[in-house]
Structures are given as structure tokens and as C-alpha cells.
Amino acid sequence: MGYSDFTGEFNYSIDSKNRVNIPSRYRKTMNEENVCEVVISKGFDSNHIDVYPLPKWITLRDKITASMQLVNRVHRNFIRQFTQNASHCTLDSQGRIMLTPKLMEMAGIKTNGNAVIIGMIDFMEIWDPEELKKHEENTPLTDSDFEKLEQLPLI
Amino acid sequence: MGYSDFTGEFNYSIDSKNRVNIPSRYRKTMNEENVCEVVISKGFDSNHIDVYPLPKWITLRDKITASMQLVNRVHRNFIRQFTQNASHCTLDSQGRIMLTPKLMEMAGIKTNGNAVIIGMIDFMEIWDPEELKKHEENTPLTDSDFEKLEQLPLI
DNA sequence: TATAATTACCCATAATTACCCACAAATCTA
DNA sequence: TAGATTTGTGGGTAATTATGGGTAATTATA
Numbered sequence: 277m278g279y280s281d282f283t284g285e286f287n288y289s290i291d292s293k294n295r296v297n298i299p300s301r302y303r304k305t306m307n308e309e310n311v312c313e314v315v316i317s318k319g320f321d322s323n324h325i326d327v328y329p330l331p332k333w334i335t336l337r338d339k340i341t342a343s344m345q346l347v348n349r350v351h352r353n354f355i356r357q358f359t360q361n362a363s364h365c366t367l368d369s370q371g372r373i374m375l376t377p378k379l380m381e382m383a384g385i386k387t388n389g390n391a392v393i394i395g396m397i398d399f400m401e402i403w404d405p406e407e408l409k410k411h412e413e414n415t416p417l418t419d420s421d422f423e424k425l426e427q428l429p430l431i
Numbered sequence: 432m433g434y435s436d437f438t439g440e441f442n443y444s445i446d447s448k449n450r451v452n453i454p455s456r457y458r459k460t461m462n463e464e465n466v467c468e469v470v471i472s473k474g475f476d477s478n479h480i481d482v483y484p485l486p487k488w489i490t491l492r493d494k495i496t497a498s499m500q501l502v503n504r505v506h507r508n509f510i511r512q513f514t515q516n517a518s519h520c521t522l523d524s525q526g527r528i529m530l531t532p533k534l535m536e537m538a539g540i541k542t543n544g545n546a547v548i549i550g551m552i553d554f555m556e557i558w559d560p561e562e563l564k565k566h567e568e569n570t571p572l573t574d575s576d577f578e579k580l581e582q583l584p585l586i
Numbered sequence: 587t588a589t590a591a592t593t594a595c596c597c598a599t600a601a602t603t604a605c606c607c608a609c610a611a612a613t614c615t616a
Numbered sequence: 617t618a619g620a621t622t623t624g625t626g627g628g629t630a631a632t633t634a635t636g637g638g639t640a641a642t643t644a645t646a
Contacts, residue, residue, distance in 0.1 A: 289625070293603090297624055315438065337436065341552055347475065352551075353570055359550050362438040364456065369605070370624080378440065444635070448593085452634055524595070525634080 280305050280329065282395030287405070290389050294380065295372040296402065298327075299393060303371045314373060316402075318361035318382055323411065325375065325383050325402040332398050333362075375402075383407065435460050435484065437550030442560075445544050449535065450527040451557065453482075454548060458526045469528060471557075472517035473537055478566065480530065480538050480557040487553050488517075530557070538562065 282305070288297045298314075306312065306329050315333040319326045328336065340358060344351040361382070365373040375385065384404040385391050392408050394401045403411075437460070443452045453469075461467065461484055470488040474481040483491065495513060499506040516537070520528040530540065539559040540546050547563050549556045558566075 291626065293627090295625090300623060317438075334436070337552065349476065352475065354572060355551055356549060356556070357572055359438040359552060360440050362550075364436070364438065366604085372624090374603080376439075446636065448637095450635090455633060521594090527635090529593080 280309075280332075280398045282397055282400055284395050286393045288391055288393060290375070290380075290385060290387060290391055292388055294375045294377070294387055295368070296375060296391050296393070297370075297372050298367060298400075299395075300371065302395070302400065303367065306367075312367050314365050314367070315362050316365055316373065316375065316379060317358075317363070318379060319401060321411075323383060323407050324404075325379050325385070327373075327393075327400040327402060329399065330364075435464075435487075435553045437552055437555055439550050441548045443546055443548060445530070445535075445540060445542060445546055447543055449530045449532070449542055450523070451530060451546050451548070452525070452527050453522060453555075454550075455526065457550070457555065458522065461522075467522050469520050469522070470517050471520055471528065471530065471534060473512070473515075473534060474556060476566075478538060478562050479559075480534050480540070482528070482548075482555040482557060484554065485519075 280302075282299075282302050284299070284301075286299045290296055306314075309329075309331070311329045311331060313330040315328045315330065317326045317328065341355070344355055346352065361379060363376050363379070367373055380386070383402065384407050385402065386404075390405055392403045392405050394403065394408075435457075437454075437457050439454070439456075441454045445451055461469075464484075464486070466484045466486060468485045470483045470485065472481045472483065495510065499510055501507060516531075516534055518531055518534075522528055535541070538557065539562050540557065541559075545560055547558045547560050549558065549563075
């Protein structure tokens with residue numbers, strides 16, 4: 277995944293064909309690494325869309341499949357849920373991707389509406405502006421959240 | 432099995448000849464690896480159909496025969512269940528396969544009805560839309576499932 | 587072996603998608 | 617500041633995809 281450093285927040289429109297623009301700075305990074313394909317998927321919180329540049333997706337996928345067994349029912353269910361809402365997109369020559377109706381519905385994103393793209397270092401999130409606002413109001417990081425994070429060898 | 436990365440969920444119709452389309456992206460992957468044959472079989476959960484590209488089937492089969500003992504009754508039963516309902520299909524020139532009446536019945540898939548194909552990375556599942564909905568309602572991944580997954584060296 | 591049923595192979599078509607071009611707004615450069 | 621370039625957005629068209637159905641070849645059945 278090299279040196280992707282997706283940061284910031286961008287406002288774009290969803291056109292009549294359900295296309296969204298990918299921030300040009302992100303595109304440049306991906307270009308330098310010859311990546312023109314991403315995988316969009318349901319975010320773990322389900323009310324937004326995750327966008328993984330292909331190499332990032334592959335490592336994610338491999339980590340998950342490596343520890344999963346096909347004969348294990350829970351594992352099968354997890355893989356299914358994990359891949360079910362994931363779909364490969366190729367950036368068009370204008371640097372856009374086309375969202376799927378199902379993911380749009382999950383995220384509350386509407387045709388001819390708007391969307392916010394947020395950089396998450398090595399992947400992105402696509403939010404409906406309203407949903408994002410709600411999320412920010414409802415789930416600020418608490419002191420106890422930070423305490424939990426302190427226990428990880430993070431920062 | 433190379434680099435198959437079957438993801439996503441697709442809705443297709445079952446025609447009067449019990450044919451289903453295989454998603455074109457999956458076909459492309461198989462084509463690149465010169466695979467035009469799959470094995471359809473009863474899924475381990477029994478209420479859907481598994482579709483294995485031939486090479487995947489072969490490795491699965493070999494793993495099973497290598498670790499199973501014919502003198503063990505449970506093993507025999509497993510092998511029987513595993514192969515009994517497995518049947519080889521060749522994709523037609525339109526990229527479709529023909530399902531067998533027996534597997535269709537097991538999965539609740541009806542002639543002239545609909546079916547959902549789900550990518551499972553290196554194989555696929557075919558579901559009756561109703562059965563899938565039921566399954567999703569009955570077996571959602573819980574918070575505790577996710578907590579268990581967090582303990583894996585995953586993400 | 588003759589006949590019926592099934593399957594493989596082919597062609598046709600509507601809907602969808604990928605690809606291309608265009609242009610206005612914003613940003614950069616000299 | 618003026619011109620050039622980049623960026624975001626819209627839309628037209630060719631190509632692909634999903635689906636239906638006809639017919640010859642194959643298989644099963646009596």
C-alpha cells in the first residue's frame with residue numbers, strides 16, 4: 277500500500293449515473309502506485325461506504341481468509357457478510373467510480389445528491405452529509421474511549 | 432485458483448431451462464485462468480448452492496480425500512454428502528450454467544424465478560432471495576462475534 | 587431401433603455499462 | 617493579472633451484459 281496518506285474531507289455530487297469523484301490528490305497517490313481499481317464496501321458501522329484501493333483490499337481480504345475455515349459456519353457467515361457488499365470499481369478516465377444501489381441505500385446516499393469523502397490514511401469513507409453530521413453529534417470520542425486506546429501500542 | 436476475488440451480490444433470473452447467469456466479472460477471472468467448468472454442489476448449510484470453479488473443486492476434493500478415512504463412518508457420510516449432489520457444469524457461450532432440479536429444490540430456487548449470487552472470494556453461492564433474507568435475519572453477526580474476531584490478528 | 591426428452595449451441599434484443607468528448611469553475615504559473 | 621492547466625461535472629455513443637428463444641445434436645426410454 278506504499279505511502280498513501282489520504283487525509284481531509286471533500287464534498288462531491290452524485291450524478292444521475294451514481295458516479296462520485298475521487299479527490300484528485302488521492303488519485304495521484306494511487307496512480308503513482310499503478311492502482312486504478314478500488315473495492316467499495318459496507319463500512320463496519322454500516323451507515324457509510326468504505327473505499328479500499330485494490331492492494332489495501334487484498335491485504336485485508338488475505339488477513340481475513342487466512343484465518344477462516346470453510347467448514348466453520350460462523351466463519352462462512354463472516355466471509356459472506358464481508359464480501360457480500362463489496363464490489364470492485366474501476367476509476368473512469370475522469371477519476372470517478374460508480375456506486376451500487378445497495379450501498380447507496382445503506383449509506384443514505386441519493387442519486388443527484390451529495391456525498392462527503394473522508395480520508396482514512398490508507399482508505400476512504402463516503403458519507404451522506406446528513407448521516408455524517410448525525411454521527412458526529414452522537415458519537416464523540418469519550419475519555420474512556422481514549423483510555424482504551426491508551427492500552428494499544430498506538431501513539 | 433490464482434487470484435480470484437469474487438465479491439458482491441448479484442440478482443439474476445432463472446429461465447425456463449433452469450439457467451442462471453454467472454457475473455461477468457467472475458467469468459473474466461475464470462477466463463484468464465482458462466476455467467470454463469464449475470462444480471455446483473449443496474452448500475454446507477444446505478439451503479443454498481455452492482459453485483466451485485473446477486480448480487478450486489479439485490483442491491477441495493483432494494484435501495478431503497487426503498484427510499478422510501474410509502473406515503470412519505462419519506467420514507464416509509461426509510464424503511457422500513459432499514459428492515452426492517455435486518455436478519459438473521460447463522458455462523455456455525452466454526456465460527450461464529444449468530442448475531439441477533435436485534439442487535434447486537434443496538435451495539428453494541424455482542424455474543422462472545430469481546436467484547442471488549454471492550461472491551465468496553474463491554467460490555460462489557447461489558441463494559433463493561427469500562432464503563437469503565431469512566438467513567440474514569436469523570444469523571446476524573453479533574457484537575460478541577466481532578469481539579471474537581477482534582482477537583484474531585486481523586485488521 | 588425408433589421415438590421422446592433433454593441438452594448444447596446458436597442467434598436476437600433490451601438494458602446497462604464503459605468509454606469518450608465537452609465545458610465551466612477553480613487553481614496554478616509566469 | 618492573464619493565460620494555461622487541472623479539476624469537477626454532465627452527457628452521448630459504442631460495447632458489453634443479461635435474458636429469451638429456436639434448432640440441431642445428444643441422450644434416455646420404450
